[in-house]
Amino acid sequence: MRKNVTIALLLATFLAAIEGTIVATATPVMASELNGAKLVSWIFAGFLLFMAVSTPIYGKMADLYGRKRVLLFGIGVFTVASLACGLAQSMEMLILFRAAQGIGAGAVLPIAMTIIGDLYTYEERGKIQGVLSAVWGISGVAGPLVGGFLVETLSWRYIFLLNVPFALISFIMIVLFYKENVTETSRKIDYRGAILFATGMSALLYGLLSGSESESFAETLILISFAVSVILLFWFYRVEKKASDPLLPPAVIRHPVILVINLAVFFSAWVLVSMSAYIPIFAQGVLGKSPTEAGFMLMPLSLFWTLTAIVGGRTIGIASPRYRTMTGMGLLVIGMAILIGIGRESSDVFIYLAVSLIGIGFGLAQPVFMVVLQTSVDWSLRGSATAVNSFLSTTGQTLGVAIFGTLFNVSIIQAFSDSKLLSGYSIDPFFQSGTASRYGADVQSAAEQALANGLHLVFIGGLVCAILAFFMTFRLPKVRPEDPTN
Template sequence: MQTNRKQVTIAMLIATFLAAIEVTIVSTAMPRIASELGGLQFISWVFAAYLLTSTVTTPIFGKLADLYGRKVVFTVGAALFLLGSMLSGLSSSMHQLIWFRALQGLGAGGIMPTTFTIIGDIFPYEQRAKVQGWFSSIWGLSGLVGPLVGGFLVDYVSWRWIFYINLPFGLVSVIMLWIFLREEGDSRERKIDYLGVLTFSIAVASILFALSTGGTVYSWGSAIIIGLFLVGILFLLIFIWVEFKAEEPMLPLELFKIPSILVSNLAALLSSGILIALNVYLPLWVQGVHGRGATGSGLTLLPMSIGWPIGATLGGRLMLKVGPRKTAVLGLILILAGNVSLAFISQTTPDWVLSVIMLIIGFGFGFSMTVYTVIVQSSVGWNLRGAATASNTFLRSLGQTIGVAVFGTLFNHYMKVFMMGHAEVKNINVSDLNRLLDPHNIGQIPSSVMKTMREALVYGLHHIFLILVGIAVLALLFVFRLPSSKPEAVAVSKDLKEA
């Protein structure tokens, strides 16, 4: 039986939607969950546990998909994700929920790269860009639907159903994949790079844990954070040595000798850093500087979720006409233009201007991110496509994780610099910012203090936006190195041809 592209695509769209909606739907329910389970101080770990395990396992599952086939690995990932979902719904304490979310993240690390890899397998280059645009639309749709579905379930059913709802859809996706996807057999002897998996997991987990807790749970100069970074760097060096020696490396480092893959991954890393900064700091501007509520900040970000899928769809078509390089350059120019605009906004800038800026940036991400995925998938053959796709997914997650840590540290630094120059606020801790800027506290805090704190906030955010401009310029310089034509035309190293 031949592969039924339509049915397989539907199955992968369902799986992608489940993984994409997980973040937004859980965010909506967390206040109710914390109220029922207790442990309000551990809320951030509900998200961090999921991010940590999914990021670590993404490249591992990507390589396993090359060794054992897409269906088997996808099924394993889906099984872990659904088991984690069911147990999360049954959680009776915040600690249990954190552990079960980590299990859910393990599964997500298998679902996402394998999903994109399967699409890369069943569609030729000429159709790949268009289909990837559909998948980008799913991410945009999840940003719109997630809060609505989460709010409905929390208010009228139970927060536990935000996890249970994954079960029937996940099972349908797996069943459809086994029925409609046909994979060619592979008679090669399979050798798993266990040492590579172990050293990679320790290295990435240590670094991500340090980035996630540094400056919040622990100070950056504390022994535990320094120790985690040292362990991470040590095992990263060991991992690189192991991969050069391994007969079947977990992450073939030769992939990064292919210019199109190297450039796409670096651009994706930088772009993801910009993305997380916008999601974190633009709402802070809307709420802290303009004095709007959470709904107002969400509406300001909404145009990006609309522009992204439209840009991805248009970018897929444009890529076939003008080539991947020009399409990605256009995307980065739009991202750069949006961030330059943010660098010049003031306290009097209307909210609708911010919405227009985010729409432009959304178009930019749609154009560029689609190109990165298609190029990486199209630069290698079947036996390396899983690892190549996973490398791109991994670096996107890494970019967001690093971005959260770096931008958080820089923002606090700039805030402190400003506040030290103003006597009325120099003894106030930056962590008290939310309390000071809460509209309910107006009248309880001297107006001079409130005004100065808002000025400090503007000062800190403007510096963040200026840094984003620099990162966008750097990413733009990278994408000028992308191929101007179909990626298959890029020369592949001898080692990779023999793999």
């Protein structure tokens, strides 16, 4: 049973993992075809926002009512939303359906990881984390290649349809092979807290993401969003203090080891989105690469993440959590420092080197974070602990998209308005070298420099977050935590 369930979970993970790499590769084409360059960050942000707010709710439901039903629901929603994304006729429709994808993915990734924690011991979790990383690696390599091929030969729409067969196989295998014994409990999910949390976080992230696509956070609707968020989240805090079974258990939130891991994961998520979302734009808009070539530049991330995690997973029982994660986060710092130094005339080698170092860094640190976190709590809290970690990772990416998107948008808007060559031109065509070349060498060169300057601000922000994540690892234990009674 365990083997078949693991295969199904690997397929579910592949379902969500390949979606990210394919979409990143096709983003410039979608933005250009749907005339939505100013909304480009919402392609990622809509997905991440709803994934973030739903994840802790799914985690709590999995602890109370079992993992199986929650996971099947998430896969079903993700599949239908993927089909809808492939049929979208405007950028607004695409963003709406991407949000629905996020609602499904909010269950898929954390619940799959929770089940892994249930089925395997500490040492075994290290090995299976390596296998899970291999799935991410395969999807990371296949995603850009398949995505670039589909975009150039058929249409970007097919990148979403590719999710469907994997989803159906995973769904059927989980139904057939995963036999779960759920103990009856009188505990109920804190629905009032869940609603307050979901709406409060949605208002906060909406305000941040809306501000990222405008030149100011002082617009009326954005300020209202922030005000509503403060009120609802404060109300949520008051409700949680009195709840008999809170949505976010204090034992998870205040646990010293879990707190450090969550902060490190939160800041490293900013690093991940700063490169995965913006390197394809740099490659196509500044360096003049094709979508496939841009996808190749992200491949070392998944490749080295995979290889490092597989090798490291087999020694996780004897390795120091602190020193391994310190090394991993340190490599993120070096990789982002290299990205800051690249320019229009830089060799592609520097991008490949930076992405490779960051991949090794994540491969060293992320599996250790998850194994130590799941070992620090028992079964009744494992779903919530895993979900909170996923929530902070997703929130970190969402905030990264918002803040980095603001830096990028404001920079290029200002550059286009200040330039005599670019003033009056739309930004959209310059996201791809094929369309940018129609405007003449001087105009194209000026646009490339404007894009490069905006992207450098994003990479500087990524470096700051990498440094913060690095310092978080100083508080991790030198030895593995003891397993609680399950």
